[in-house]
Amino acid sequence: MSKETILMVDDEAEIVKLMEIYFRNEGYSLIHASNGMEALEQLRSQSVDLIILDVMMPHMDGIEACMKIREEHHIPIIMLSAKTQDIDKIAGLSIGADEYVTKPFSPLVLVASVKSHLRRYRKLSTFHAKDDDEIVIDDLVINVSTHTVTVDQQEIKLTPREFAILHLLAINRGIVLSMDKIYEVVWNEPFMESKNTVMVHIRKLREKIEKDPQNPKFIKTVWGIGYKMESY
Structure with missing residues (x-):
């Protein structure tokens, strides 16, 4: 079975490097983009199973990137942000994100969340029932x-x-x-x-x-x- 690929979109290199270790240990492949524009380019050139998308980034922030991604892709999106207000979380969910995680976060919790989303998406994508398709x-x-x-x-x-x-x-x-x-x-x-x-x-x-x-x-x-x- 091929590795599932996670696209992490974040301009904080240290966070990306840390998460790469955690995801590699869990058998996932992690690719990286430092802003929304780079993320869209990545999605055009390769297959991705889940996106972790930071809100605050240069050139194109996570909010705009999420809206553009949702125009063409249905894969799970987990948004990251240092903002903790409910209105910010609701805004993230309203534009198409599946979950909103606040920084600082526990790497183990983020990995568990990724596993949960991929498991659910995999189940929905592969479910076939002759009478209920x-x-x-x-x-x-x-x-x-x-x-x-x-x-x-x-x-x-x-x-x-x-x-x-x-x-x-x-x-x-x-x-x-x-x-x-x-x-x-x-x-x-x-x-x-x-x-x-x-x-x-x-x-x-x-x-x-x-x-x-x-x-x-x-x-x-x-x-x-x-x-x-x-x-x-």
Whole structure:
């Protein structure tokens, strides 16, 4: 089995060198870019399985880079930043990042996070079920095997987390799922007061698949409980 490749985009060389040791010890291949523009060039020339993206960088920062990457790629993105305010974390998640890690961070924790994201992405990318490859809900079509979503025959670009949430709601359509249940299944870890995280992802998902996000057709809020996907 070939090594999975991680692209670390950070202008702090010491952090990159340190993480290269940790990732190499875990069997991953690490490539490096020092800003967003270099990261986009790397993605054009080679295959990458996950991106670790710093926010504060010269030439093109992580926010702009993340938005451009999301135009073409669905791979997991973990954002790094010294900013710790909730509004900064929400901004990072809103533009398509799958996780927001604040600096300084523990290398072991970052490695564990990378493993979790790759494991989940690998599972979603390789899952094939003859009867459930395609889920059709009115004009919303979710193809599990190709990891694609269309609404009214228009392809919608989702992050791995957004796809996982949509798929979870779709296979349980008509059933109300609490925010803690969504978090535990999609993030694959115990729920730890992460309602804002789930809400941000649901909001972004609605903005992408709903014609009127303020009056959603597919993903309904059940106040005080959670969310459900309507059946049509």
